[in-house]
Amino acid sequence: MSKLLIYSRHFGLHGRPFSLLPDPNFVFWSAIHARAYAMLEYGLATFAPIILITGEVGAGKTTLVRHLLHTAASDLRIGLVSNAQAGRGSLLHWALLSLRQPIEGRMPYVNCFAQFEALLRAEKARGRHTVLIFDEAQNLSVSMLEELRCLSNLNSENDELLQIVLTGQPELNRLVDRPAMQQFAQRISARFHLTGMPMEAVGKYIAHRLKIVGAEQEIFSPAACELVSSASRGLPRLINQICDYALVYAFADDRTAVDADLIRQVIADRKLSSPTASAEPDE
Known part of the structure; x- marks a missing residue:
């Protein structure tokens, strides 16, 4: 729990924006x-x-x-x-x-x-x-x-x-x-x-979830969002998984923003580019 609080404070957030658990408070109307x-x-x-x-x-x-x-x-x-x-x-x-x-x-x-x-x-x-x-x-x-x-x-x-x-x-x-x-x-x-969300909706989805937990500035660059969209095929759970890891990586590197290179690292390390990458319970 303490790590989560430090992770959140690092980005000025009051919660975890990309949990894999289904939460109607985060519903995004693509x-x-x-x-x-x-x-x-x-x-x-x-x-x-x-x-x-x-x-x-x-x-x-x-x-x-x-x-x-x-x-x-x-x-x-x-x-x-x-x-x-x-x-x-x-x-x-x-x-x-x-x-x-x-x-x-x-x-x-x-x-x-x-x-x-x-x-x-x-x-x-x-x-x-x-x-x-x-x-x-x-x-x-x-x-x-x-x-x-x-x-x-x-x-x-x-x-x-x-x-x-x-x-x-x-x-x-x-x-x-x-x-x-x-x-x-x-x-x-x-x-x-x-089906999965189109690319233009993925960036809005990411920004939406961050805003709910108090983000006041852009954290994911447009290029980062494009890579997330491609790797996740627009599926919310995979988007959440990639973005959650990306915030952990950024926190570890003392970064306040996530760029395309960081997303590439996450995808490579976590092998998230595969269509069957996630084995979590359904959204």
Whole structure:
């Protein structure tokens, strides 16, 4: 912690600007992220049964989900299921736990389903509807996705009870686009694929995060930002990783600014130019 404080003070900052943890306080509305979030809002407003947001590893999907959780309207009851996988418990158990519902021992499926449906209808009676968000949904099995499709059958023309939001990596798109998944795909009424930011947005992203923690002058040169953009492919997590290391290097060298040469050192030392460089949990 003391090293972090010295690192921050060196640049006149009051926090760490490039943490790898998803933080809605740092959300940056690039054009691509604004479109992704607009599609998420559109899906919720039009009561899309299933909403699908995919993107590269580190593209910012989880940060958008966290922003939704912090800004959701009071008429939404939201449950977040992170990293559910086949063989790690019943999907309905995951759903009930995310909605803070007690589960007594090994409840039979029919009891879980009855409890889940009762919750949805109770929320509807209060003027609210329920949203289940499955983050890292590429880990769901075909049978789990089929179970989600069946849960969406609880909706009818007169009862809009449940919406399902899936966020995941590109393989989730390939999974739901299989011919055998046609029925599931037909339930997806809002869909967006999140890519990396263009070069012109990366410098603004870096400046945005620095400003939030109190930066009053330019720390990364335009040439440094261009190199960060190229090495990261515009993916926020890789940008954060490169920039965080660059600030550590600059602090060690007693520099108050980061230039292109310093970014080259970071990329070479950390081998960050590879598309699979980051193995951290998703944004």
